[in-house]
Amino acid sequence: MGVQVNEVYPKVVAANRRHTLYFRLSGDLPAQVELKVQPMERYAVDHAPNYTSHDPARYAWVPLACQGDDLYTAKVDFAGEQRYSVKLRLGDAIVYSGYAYAVEPDLAALRPYKGDTHLHTNRSDGWDEPFDVACAYRAAGYDFMAVTDHGRYYPWQELAAELAPLTKDFCIMPGEEVHPKGGSYFHIVALNARHHITEVFEQRPEEAEAAIQHILDTRDLSCLPDPYAAAMRIFIASEIRKAGGVAVMAHPFWECGDEYNYQTEEMLYHLRQGDFDALELLAGCDDTGNGNNLQELLWHDLRAEGVRIPVVGCSDAHVARCLCDYDHFSHQFTLLFAAGYEDLTTAIIDHRSVAVDRRDDKHFRCIGDYRYAKYARFLMAEYYPAFTALCATHAEALKARDTAALATTEAAIAAYREKFYSV
Numbered sequence: 001m002g003v004q005v006n007e008v009y010p011k012v013v014a015a016n017r018r019h020t021l022y023f024r025l026s027g028d029l030p031a032q033v034e035l036k037v038q039p040m041e042r043y044a045v046d047h048a049p050n051y052t053s054h055d056p057a058r059y060a061w062v063p064l065a066c067q068g069d070d071l072y073t074a075k076v077d078f079a080g081e082q083r084y085s086v087k088l089r090l091g092d093a094i095v096y097s098g099y100a101y102a103v104e105p106d107l108a109a110l111r112p113y114k115g116d117t118h119l120h121t122n123r124s125d126g127w128d129e130p131f132d133v134a135c136a137y138r139a140a141g142y143d144f145m146a147v148t149d150h151g152r153y154y155p156w157q158e159l160a161a162e163l164a165p166l167t168k169d170f171c172i173m174p175g176e177e178v179h180p181k182g183g184s185y186f187h188i189v190a191l192n193a194r195h196h197i198t199e200v201f202e203q204r205p206e207e208a209e210a211a212i213q214h215i216l217d218t219r220d221l222s223c224l225p226d227p228y229a230a231a232m233r234i235f236i237a238s239e240i241r242k243a244g245g246v247a248v249m250a251h252p253f254w255e256c257g258d259e260y261n262y263q264t265e266e267m268l269y270h271l272r273q274g275d276f277d278a279l280e281l282l283a284g285c286d287d288t289g290n291g292n293n294l295q296e297l298l299w300h301d302l303r304a305e306g307v308r309i310p311v312v313g314c315s316d317a318h319v320a321r322c323l324c325d326y327d328h329f330s331h332q333f334t335l336l337f338a339a340g341y342e343d344l345t346t347a348i349i350d351h352r353s354v355a356v357d358r359r360d361d362k363h364f365r366c367i368g369d370y371r372y373a374k375y376a377r378f379l380m381a382e383y384y385p386a387f388t389a390l391c392a393t394h395a396e397a398l399k400a401r402d403t404a405a406l407a408t409t410e411a412a413i414a415a416y417r418e419k420f421y422s423v
Helices: 130-140 154-163 198-203 203-218 229-240 264-272 290-305 328-329 343-351 370-382 384-400 402-420
Strands: 003-009 010-012 016-029 034-041 065-068 071-078 084-090 093-103 110-117 144-146 172-173 175-178 188-191 246-247 276-283 313-315 332-338 353-358 364-367
Touching: 003 084, 003 093, 003 402, 016 034, 034 071, 084 229, 093 370, 110 343, 130 144, 130 154, 130 384, 154 290, 172 276, 172 343, 188 229, 188 370, 198 203, 203 229, 229 246, 229 264, 246 264, 264 290, 264 332, 276 290, 276 353, 313 353, 313 364, 332 343, 353 370, 364 370, 370 384, 384 402
Parallel strands: 010 093, 110 144, 144 172, 246 276, 276 313
Antiparallel strands: 003 016, 016 071, 034 084, 065 071, 084 093, 110 332, 175 188, 188 246, 313 332, 332 353, 353 364
């Protein structure tokens, strides 16, 4: 039968402490099972002159203690915030190879939230009912999604109300994609605003026009190709902020009508001036990769100038094929490190956001501030595969509106989180 490694936990621990690691094994177990935990970023032993990097004697194998019922344990010291290699050996055979991660107290207080900050339903130009879209996202392992239908605010409210009696384990973030065509054609995503932003143009056009004119009178935009469009963007972003929301520059290099969605010098101006709260670095509407590549290059150049702007990733999903191919959602998305659902937008503002470009569970890129992006890479490989499988079961119960099954699957998700994190 061999040996099966069924569980390894916890995988995230508090740095600079001793922790007990648990291994649930089954099969033909020998008398002794050995463990080696090796820090990967800050070596615990000197290399030269005593060791080489390939010397297996650098780190000792220690025996696991059998606790009965196929449960084995070992006490391990974790020094400093970093990634650790974890291996199990039976005789000369490696039967498990994985990783753990130690975090400092500030990061230990946060949890990862996988989400999409830009998507559409059939309440604007998407093809699918909001509830069906939510079920599909949950099945793909998402913790939250922002419904950002074009010029509409009510769809997220409608969906949140429909989900409220069923689950509190999946968050619908307030959203709207704003792009009035008077003066220019551009897209701004409003996240978590308290009210409808497009309504300002539709219901109070004189007020909006006066505010735009005030910006033109008080801010020198003469260096830009289209000062009026720039003033309108500044006004929209300011209205989003006044409503308590986050203003996201959406897909600036999206190719629409044989031109980019933003003129480059205007885009650079707004980002340098801090007119937006975040940049949509990765977007699923980019079929060739050209736009996402240019957005990333631009972001790196701005950082070199000292301009730091938070990033998000999104699907910008519209089409029904998403609902029959859950993995479609998992190409571009955002990981936020937050204290809870109420902290999600603050996490963006505070640069606790990572834009992810995922091909599968082994091949992905994480872009953001180094500390969070590095941690995100670990979680993508170690946390999200099993979490996504649990979410798929939760989504089935959600779609069936089966309250008993929802309670069972939510309990399983909570148990998985509790075992994974020991902080």
